[in-house]
Amino acid sequence: MLVIGVDPGFSIEKAMAAGEASGFAEGLPGLTFTKPEVVAGEPLRLELLSFLEAVRRRCAPRVTARQGREALGLGLEIQRAMVEHAGKAGISDFFVS
Numbered sequence: 001m002l003v004i005g006v007d008p009g010f011s012i013e014k015a016m017a018a019g020e021a022s023g024f025a026e027g028l029p030g031l032t033f034t035k036p037e038v039v040a041g042e043p044l045r046l047e048l049l050s051f052l053e054a055v056r057r058r059c060a061p062r063v064t065a066r067q068g069r070e071a072l073g074l075g076l077e078i079q080r081a082m083v084e085h086a087g088k089a090g091i092s093d094f095f096v097s
Contacts, residue, residue: 005032 010030018029027033039046047063054061063071079095086094 003034003036005034006030007032 007030015028015030019027050062083092083095086092
C-alpha cells in the first residue's frame, strides 16, 4: 500500500514541468509518498483489539468514529456502484445470495 500526500496548491501541470526539467530526479514536486506500517493479522480482529486497548488506556483510538463512518460510507458507495454496474452488464443477480 502507498499513501500519496498532495500539497495545497498542487498543480499537475506545474509538477510535470518541474519534474521533466529535473529528469524526475526528485519525483513530482508537491507530492509525497509514504508506505504505512501494515500489521499482519485478521483486519477486523486487529481493529477491535485496537479499540479495546484505547478504552483500557483511556486514550484516543487509532481510527476515530468519523473516519469509521467515512470508511463505511465509501464501502457502501462502492458496493452500490458494483451492483449498479452488474445490472448494466446483465448480471444483476451476481450479488444476490
